[in-house]
Amino acid sequence: MIRVVHYINQFFGQIGGEEKAGTTPGIVEGAVGPGMLIDRLLVERGRVLATIICGDNYFSENPEHVAAEILPLIEAYTPDLFIAGPAFNAGRYGIACGEMCKCVKEKLGIPAVTGMFPENPAVGLYRRHVYIIETAHTAVGMAKAMPKIIDLGWKLLHHERPGTPREAGYLPRGIKETVAADTLASERAIALLLRKMRGESIETEIPFPELDLVAPAPPIADLKGATIALVTEGGLVPKENPDSIESARATRWGKYSVDELRELGCQRFSSIHRGFDTTYINEDCNRLLPVDVLSDMERRGLFKGIHPFFFVTTGVATTIDNARNIGKGIAAELSDAGVSGAIVAAT
Amino acid sequence: MKLEINYYDVKEVRFGAATAFSEGILLINKGELIRLLSGDPRIVCEDIAFAHPGERVRISNVLDITEARIKENDDHYYPGMLGPIYRAGEGRTRVLRCAAVLEIGAMQGFYGGLIDMAGNGAQLTPFSKTINICLLTRPAPGVALADYGHALKRAGLAASVYLAKAARGITPDDVEIFDLPRPTKDLSALPRVAYLFQLHSHGESREPFVYGENSRRYYPTILHPNEVLDGAIVCGHYNISTSIRNNTYTILNHPVVLGLYRRHGREVDFRGVVISPEPTSLTEITRTSMMAAGLMKNVLGADGVIITKEGGGHTDVDLMENCNACERLGIKTVLIDNEWLGSDGAGEFPLLASSPRADAMVSVGNVDAVVKLSAMDRVIGGERLSDFGTSLAGEMTIPLRFIPNGISQAGFTYLTTEDR
Numbered sequence: 001m002i003r004v005v006h007y008i009n010q011f012f013g014q015i016g017g018e019e020k021a022g023t024t025p026g027i028v029e030g031a032v033g034p035g036m037l038i039d040r041l042l043v044e045r046g047r048v049l050a051t052i053i054c055g056d057n058y059f060s061e062n063p064e065h066v067a068a069e070i071l072p073l074i075e076a077y078t079p080d081l082f083i084a085g086p087a088f089n090a091g092r093y094g095i096a097c098g099e100m101c102k103c104v105k106e107k108l109g110i111p112a113v114t115g116m117f118p119e120n121p122a123v124g125l126y127r128r129h130v131y132i133i134e135t136a137h138t139a140v141g142m143a144k145a146m147p148k149i150i151d152l153g154w155k156l157l158h159h160e161r162p163g164t165p166r167e168a169g170y171l172p173r174g175i176k177e178t179v180a181a182d183t184l185a186s187e188r189a190i191a192l193l194l195r196k197m198r199g200e201s202i203e204t205e206i207p208f209p210e211l212d213l214v215a216p217a218p219p220i221a222d223l224k225g226a227t228i229a230l231v232t233e234g235g236l237v238p239k240e241n242p243d244s245i246e247s248a249r250a251t252r253w254g255k256y257s258v259d260e261l262r263e264l265g266c267q268r269f270s271s272i273h274r275g276f277d278t279t280y281i282n283e284d285c286n287r288l289l290p291v292d293v294l295s296d297m298e299r300r301g302l303f304k305g306i307h308p309f310f311f312v313t314t315g316v317a318t319t320i321d322n323a324r325n326i327g328k329g330i331a332a333e334l335s336d337a338g339v340s341g342a343i344v345a346a347t
Numbered sequence: 348m349k350l351e352i353n354y355y356d357v358k359e360v361r362f363g364a365a366t367a368f369s370e371g372i373l374l375i376n377k378g379e380l381i382r383l384l385s386g387d388p389r390i391v392c393e394d395i396a397f398a399h400p401g402e403r404v405r406i407s408n409v410l411d412i413t414e415a416r417i418k419e420n421d422d423h424y425y426p427g428m429l430g431p432i433y434r435a436g437e438g439r440t441r442v443l444r445c446a447a448v449l450e451i452g453a454m455q456g457f458y459g460g461l462i463d464m465a466g467n468g469a470q471l472t473p474f475s476k477t478i479n480i481c482l483l484t485r486p487a488p489g490v491a492l493a494d495y496g497h498a499l500k501r502a503g504l505a506a507s508v509y510l511a512k513a514a515r516g517i518t519p520d521d522v523e524i525f526d527l528p529r530p531t532k533d534l535s536a537l538p539r540v541a542y543l544f545q546l547h548s549h550g551e552s553r554e555p556f557v558y559g560e561n562s563r564r565y566y567p568t569i570l571h572p573n574e575v576l577d578g579a580i581v582c583g584h585y586n587i588s589t590s591i592r593n594n595t596y597t598i599l600n601h602p603v604v605l606g607l608y609r610r611h612g613r614e615v616d617f618r619g620v621v622i623s624p625e626p627t628s629l630t631e632i633t634r635t636s637m638m639a640a641g642l643m644k645n646v647l648g649a650d651g652v653i654i655t656k657e658g659g660g661h662t663d664v665d666l667m668e669n670c671n672a673c674e675r676l677g678i679k680t681v682l683i684d685n686e687w688l689g690s691d692g693a694g695e696f697p698l699l700a701s702s703p704r705a706d707a708m709v710s711v712g713n714v715d716a717v718v719k720l721s722a723m724d725r726v727i728g729g730e731r732l733s734d735f736g737t738s739l740a741g742e743m744t745i746p747l748r749f750i751p752n753g754i755s756q757a758g759f760t761y762l763t764t765e766d767r
Binding site: 128162164165172173174175176177178179180181182183184185186187188189190192193194196197198202204205206208209210211249274275276277316317319320321 | 470538540549550551552553586602603605606607610614615650651652653659660661679680681683684686687688689691692693694695696697698701702703705706707708709710711712713714715716734747755757758759760761762763764765766767
C-alpha cells in the first residue's frame with residue numbers, strides 16, 4: 001500500500017479563486033479535489049494520506065522559500081510518492097508544482113510527478129529536473145492525465161525504466177539517450193530526403209536549438225587607459241599542468257603569469273589541447289597568445305597595461321554547461337580586476 | 348562507367364604453410380605476411396592475429412579498418428596510395444567479404460578504437476561481425492608521428508592486397524555490377540539526388556587521402572560513385588577519435604552511396620558524388636560550400652542532397668555552410684551528424700553550429716555517451732588505449748567515441764538518440 005502526499009493550489013483545494021491566491025500553505029488529512037481521483041485510481045494499491053494546499057501568489061512570489069517551508073509537512077507523512085497538480089496551463093501553479101516536485105525529489109529522495117500543458121512556462125524551468133506528464137490546457141484533461149501520472153509514479157517508485165516520452169506520456173526532459181534504430185542511419189537519411197523532396201511532413205532527429213546569444217560589450221572608450229587581458233581556450237599551461245586542466249572536455253580553467261610567459265615562453269609553457277596540431281604553438285607560444293606584440297604596444301603607450309595573468313582552458317568538445325561556468329569564472333575575475341578588454345585567442 | 352565487384356565470402360581464417368583461399372577458408376602464411384610488412388624502416392610488425400565473431404575477444408588500438416581487395420587483372424589497388432594512379436571504379440574488383448584487415452598500433456597522438464567480438468560491445472559495431480585480421484605494429488624508435496602513420500597506412504593496404512591475391516582464379520560467391528547508365532531511359536520523373544561527402548582536412552595525420560593526395564589539396568570535386576566504392580579514398584588520419592572519422596572499410600562500403608545506387612532508376616536518379624574538404628577558416632569554408640553547391644545544382648543538376656561531415660565540432664560549421672549554400676540554390680538537404688550531449692545526454696546544444704535551414708537531420712548518436720562492455724577472455728592489440736586510463740581487461744565502461752562505427756558520420760550505424 002503506497003503512501004501518497006498530494007499538492008494542489010487554492011482553487012483545486014476548494015478555498016477560492018484569484019481572491020484567495022495569497023493563501024498560506026496548509027495541510028489537510030486525506031484526499032481533496034483531484035486527490036479523490038488518485039484514490040479511485042490506486043484502489044487497493046495505495047491512497048492519499050494528506051493534501052497540501054497553497055495559494056498560487058503566495059508560492060510563486062518566493063518559490064524556493066515556500067518549498068522549504070512546506071517540505072517538513074510532507075516529510076512528516078513519510079510518503080512513498082509525491083504528486084503535484086496537474087497544473088495544466090496555469091503558470092504560477094505550474095511553478096509551484098515544478099518546484100515542489102524538484103525539492104521533494106532532490107531533498108527527500110522521494111519520487112515526484114506532476115502534469116502540465118506543454119506551453120506552460122514552468123515546463124521550461126522544471127522539465128530537466130522532474131517528470132511532467134503532458135496534459136490538456138485546462139482541467140478538462142484531468143481524467144486523462146491522472147492515470148498517466150500514477151503509472152509513471154508507480155514505475156519510478158519501483159525503479160522501473162519509465163520508457164520514452166511518447167510511451168509514458170511525459171514531456172521530454174532535455175535528455176537524449178543513444179539507442180539503436182530499426183534501420184541504418186544512411187537509409188533513414190535517404191527516406192527523409194525523399195519525403196522532404198515530395199513536400200511531405202518531416203521530422204528531424206536533431207532540432208534547431210534555442211540559442212543563448214550574448215550581446216557584445218560596447219567598444220573601449222579610452223584605449224590609452226585600458227588594461228588588456230589575454231584569454232585562450234588553446235590549453236597553454238605550465239608544463240607540469242598544476243591545475244590538471246583536461247586536454248579535452250574541460251571542466252576547469254587556470255590563470256598564469258604573463259611575465260613568465262614573456263620571459264620563458266615555451267621553456268615553461270606548452271599546449272595540452274587535443275583538438276589541433278600543437279607543434280607550432282609549442283615552438284613559439286606567441287603564436288597563440290601574442291604577448292610579444294602586446295608588450296611592444298604597451299611600451300609604446302597604446303594602452304595602459306597587460307593584465308598580469310592570462311587565463312586558460314581547453315576548448316574541445318566542452319559541454320555548454322561547463323563552458324558557461326568556465327566563462328563566468330574567468331569573466332568575474334577580469335571584472336573584479338578592472339580589466340577593460342580581453343583578447344580571446346581561439347584555436 | 349562500369350564496376351564489377353566479385354565477392355568471396357570468408358567463413359574462417361587460419362594460419363597455414365601458404366596463403367591460400369578455398370571453400371571459404373583463408374589460410375595465411377604468417378611469416379610471409381610479417382616479412383611483407385617489415386620492409387619499411389619506420390614501422391615494426393610484431394605479429395599477426397585474428398578474431399572470429401562471437402569469440403570473447405577485445406581488439407584494442409584499432410587505427411584503421413579495410414577489406415582484402417585487389418583489381419582482378421592488375422594485381423594492385425588503392426590508386427595513388429599503394430598502386431599507381433589509375434581511375435578507380437572501372438573493371439573488376441575482387442573482395443574477400445565478411446573479413447576485415449585491422450591496422451593496430453599505439454603512439455602518443457593517435458586515437459585507436461576498441462572492438463568487442465562478443466557481449467554488449469559487439470552490438471555497437473559492425474566490425475564484431477567480420478573476421479578480423481589484426482596487423483600488430485609499433486613505431487620504429489624515434490620515428491615521427493606522421494611517418495609512423497604513413498608506414499602503418501602502407502602496411503594495412505599492402506596486407507589488404509596481399510590477402511586478396513589468395514582468391515585468384517576462384518569462382519566468386521556473389522557478383523555485383525555498379526553502373527549508372529546515363530541516360531538509358533527517361534528518369535525525368537524521378538527525384539534527382541546527389542551526395543556531398545565532406546572529408547576532414549585539418550593537416551597532416553588529420554585528413555584522408557584521395558588518389559594518394561591529402562584531402563586539403565582538393566577543392567570540391569565530382570567523383571563517380573564507383574570511385575568512392577573502389578578505393579579512391581582512403582582513411583589515414585589517426586590523430587582524431589576513432590568514431591569521428593570514416594575508416595576505409597566504411598568508405599569502400601559507403602552506405603549512402605550504396606543506398607542511393609540501389610534505388611537508382613527506380614526511386615531516384617542518382618546524379619553523383621561531390622567530395623569537399625573541410626578547411627579551417629571561415630573564408631575558405633564559404634568558398635568551398637559555394638563551389639560544392641554550385642557543382643550540385645549546375646553540373647549534376649541535383650534537387651536533393653545528402654550531406655555528411657567528418658570530424659569534431661569544427662566541421663559542424665562546414666556542414667551548416669554546405670547546407671545553407673545548397674538550400675539557397677533550392678536544393679533540398681538532409682544532413683547526417685552526431686550529437687555532443689555530455690555523458691548524461693543532457694547537453695543543451697547538440698551541435699557546435701546550427702542553421703534554421705538544417706530542418707532535416709539524422710542523428711548517429713551522442714559521441715559522449717558511455718557504454719558498458721562485458722568482460723572478454725583475451726585482448727588483442729595491447730592492454731592500454733591512448734587517451735583512456737583504465738586497463739582493458741575485464742568489464743568496463745567507455746565512451747562510445749572509442750568504438751569504430753559506434754558513431755559513424757557516414758551513416759554506417761543503427762545508433763541514434765531518443766528523447767527521455
